[in-house]
Amino acid sequence: DVKVTQSSRYLVKRTGEKVFLECVQDMDHENMFWYRQDPGLGLRLIYFSYDVKMKEKGDIPEGYSVSREKKERFSLILESASTNQTSMYLCASSFWSGGGEKLFFGSGTQLSVL
Amino acid sequence: DQQVKQNSPSLSVQEGRISILNCDYTNSMFDYFLWYKKYPAEGPTFLISISSIKDKNEDGRFTVFLNKSAKHLSLHIVPSQPGDSAVYFCAASVGEGNNRLAFGKGNQVVVIP
Numbered sequence: 001d002v003k004v005t006q007s008s009r010y011l012v013k014r015t016g017e018k019v020f021l022e023c024v025q026d027m028d029h030e031n032m033f034w035y036r037q038d039p040g041l042g043l044r045l046i047y048f049s050y051d052v053k054m055k056e057k058g059d060i061p062e063g064y065s066v067s068r069e070k071k072e073r074f075s076l077i078l079e080s081a082s083t084n085q086t087s088m089y090l091c092a093s094s095f096w097s098g099g100g101e102k103l104f105f106g107s108g109t110q111l112s113v114l
Numbered sequence: 115d116q117q118v119k120q121n122s123p124s125l126s127v128q129e130g131r132i133s134i135l136n137c138d139y140t141n142s143m144f145d146y147f148l149w150y151k152k153y154p155a156e157g158p159t160f161l162i163s164i165s166s167i168k169d170k171n172e173d174g175r176f177t178v179f180l181n182k183s184a185k186h187l188s189l190h191i192v193p194s195q196p197g198d199s200a201v202y203f204c205a206a207s208v209g210e211g212n213n214r215l216a217f218g219k220g221n222q223v224v225v226i227p
Contacts, residue, residue, distance in 0.1 A: 004157070035217075042120075042219035043158070043203060058214075090157050100146035100165070101207055101215060105157025 003027070006091050006106035013113050019078040021109050023091030031094045032074035033103065034058075034066065036087040043090065049074055081113045117141045118206050120218035128226050133191040135221050137204035140185065144206040148215070149178060149189050152201045161202070162189070194225045 007022035025032065033048040035058075045058030047066040055066050063085060067075045074093075078085055088110050092103040119138045127133045137147075145166035150158035164171040164178045164187070171178050177190045191198055204218040 009155075040123075040219060043217040045214065048214065092157070097163075100148045100163040102148070102160050102163070103150075103158075103215065105159070107155070107157050 004091055004093055004104050004106040006089075006109050008109050009107065011109060011111045013078075013081050013111065015082060015113060017078075017081050017113075019081050019111065019113075021076040021078075021089055021091070021111070023074045023076070023106055024072050025074075025091075025093035025104070026072065027093055027095070027104065028071065029093035029095050029104075030071075031101075032068065033092040033094065034064075034074070034076045035090045035092065036060070037090055037108070038087050046076065081111075083113050085111065086113045087111060116218075117144075117216045118204055118218040120204055120221050122221065123219070124222040124224070126224045126226060127194050129196060130193045133189075133194045133198065133223055133225070135189040135191075135202050135204075135223070137187045137189075137218055138185060139187075139206050139216075141206070141208065141216070142185065143208045144216075145209065146207045147178070147180060147187050148205045148207075149176075150203045150205060150217075151198075152203065152220070158203055191223075194223075196225050196227050199223055199225045 004025045034046040035043045049055045049068040065077045090108045091106045094103040148163040149161040152158040180187045201220045203220045205215040
C-alpha cells in the first residue's frame with residue numbers, strides 16, 4: 001500500500017528557531033510536494049521537487065527552503081520560524097496517471113510557533 | 115488570485131440523499147480536474163478525476179461532471195453515507211504530466227444519519 005510518512009504529527013517551536021519537517025515516501029515517485037493548509041485558505045503549495053536535488057518554488061515559498069538529497073526523502077526547512085508559520089503542513093508524492101496528477105499525502109504535521 | 119473556487123463552504127445532507135459539490139475555475143488552460151477528500155487529522159486522499167475531453171466520469175457512488183464552456187465542475191455523491199462526512203477539495207492542472215495542481219479552499223460535507 002502507498003505510504004507517505006511525515007516524521008511528526010505535532011510540533012511546538014519558538015519564534016526564531018530553525019525547524020525541519022521530514023517526509024519519506026515508499027512509492028519511488030519522482031515528484032514530491034510540501035503544502036500548508038490553513039482554515040479558509042485551502043491547500044497552498046510551498047515547494048515541490050521533480051527529481052533528486054531539483055526543486056521549484058510554489059505559491060508561497062517565502063520563509064521556507066527544501067532539501068531533496070534522496071529520491072524518497074523531501075525535507076521542509078523553516079530557517080527562522082515565525083508565528084505566521086503556525087499551520088498544518090502536508091507532504092505529498094505523486095505520479096501521472098493519465099487522468100491527472102495523483103497526489104498521495106502524508107497525515108500532516110501540525111506546527112505551532114510560539 | 116485564486117484560479118479554483120469552491121463557494122458554499124459547508125453542506126449538510128441527510129443520509130441516502132444526494133450531495134452536490136460545485137467548483138468553478140478561471141484558467142481556460144486547465145485540462146485535468148481532480149477531487150480529494152480529507153478527514154480531520156489525516157492527509158487528503160484522491161477520490162475521482164476527469165480530463166477535459168470528457169464531460170462525465172463515474173466511479174461507484176461518485177460522479178464528476180465537467181462543463182467546459184461554463185468553467186464549472188461538480189461532484190455528485192449518491193447515496194450519501196455518514197462516512198462521506200469530510201472536507202472535499204477540487205483541484206486542476208494544465209497539460210499532461212504537469213505536476214502542479216491548483217486547489218480550491220474546500221467544502222465541508224456533513225452527512226446526517
